[in-house]
Amino acid sequence: xxxxxxxxxxxxxxxxxxxxxxxxxxxxxxxxxxxxxxxxxxxxxxxxxxxxxxxxxxxxxxxxxxxxxxxxxxxxxxxxxxxxxxxxxxxxxxxxxxxxxxxxxxxxxxxxxxxxxxxxxxxxxxxxxxxxxxxxxxxxxxxxxxxxxxxxxxxxxxxxxxxx
Numbered sequence: 001x002x003x004x005x006x007x008x009x010x011x012x013x014x015x016x017x018x019x020x021x022x023x024x025x026x027x028x029x030x031x032x033x034x035x036x037x038x039x040x041x042x043x044x045x046x047x048x049x050x051x052x053x054x055x056x057x058x059x060x061x062x063x064x065x066x067x068x069x070x071x072x073x074x075x076x077x078x079x080x081x082x083x084x085x086x087x088x089x090x091x092x093x094x095x096x097x098x099x100x101x102x103x104x105x106x107x108x109x110x111x112x113x114x115x116x117x118x119x120x121x122x123x124x125x126x127x128x129x130x131x132x133x134x135x136x137x138x139x140x141x142x143x144x145x146x147x148x149x150x151x152x153x154x155x156x157x158x159x160x161x162x163x164x
Contacts, residue, residue, distance in 0.1 A: 010073065012040060012066060013067070025039070025040045026039045026078070027081065031146065033143055035146065036064060037061045038066075039061050040062060092124050093110035094108065094126075095115045096108075097118060097119040104136060106138070107131055108142050108144050114141045124148075127144075
């Protein structure tokens with residue numbers, strides 16, 4: 001199970017709309033873009049060595065849209081880590097790391113420590129075009145996935161079908 005750091009019960013909303021009450025919220029972290037992410041854990045069972053089961057937690061980071069506070073639960077004790085960057089970059093700049101050693105091509109934000117020295121600069125429209133191609137990913141260690149993927153997905157549900 002998780003460490004003894006402060007935690008609070010909260011409700012987790014699943015993608016299909018179901019809610020799991022009393023998952024554990026452990027910390028909050030603000031990304032450089034200003035978005036807050038929340039580290040939460042769901043209590044589960046896991047197979048124990050030698051047979052049987054034992055308690056365990058599955059943890060992940062989610063946004064506020066996936067969480068709902070429980071009435072009467074104080075979230076003020078939960079550690080919060082606000083962003084440290086005081087100003088946003090003047091412009092978006094992206095890097096494309098090409099396919100290498102069986103890895104897919106990846107789009108990174110300029111300055112990402114995960115980008116290799118083989119990466120080359122892209123504008124925003126070029127980055128979106130490249131991400132629309134199968135086999136290209138957006139880096140999750142920098143702002144690339146958070147900034148570009150929602151733009152790429154915008155309007156996907158509004159695409160007319162042949163029956164329209």
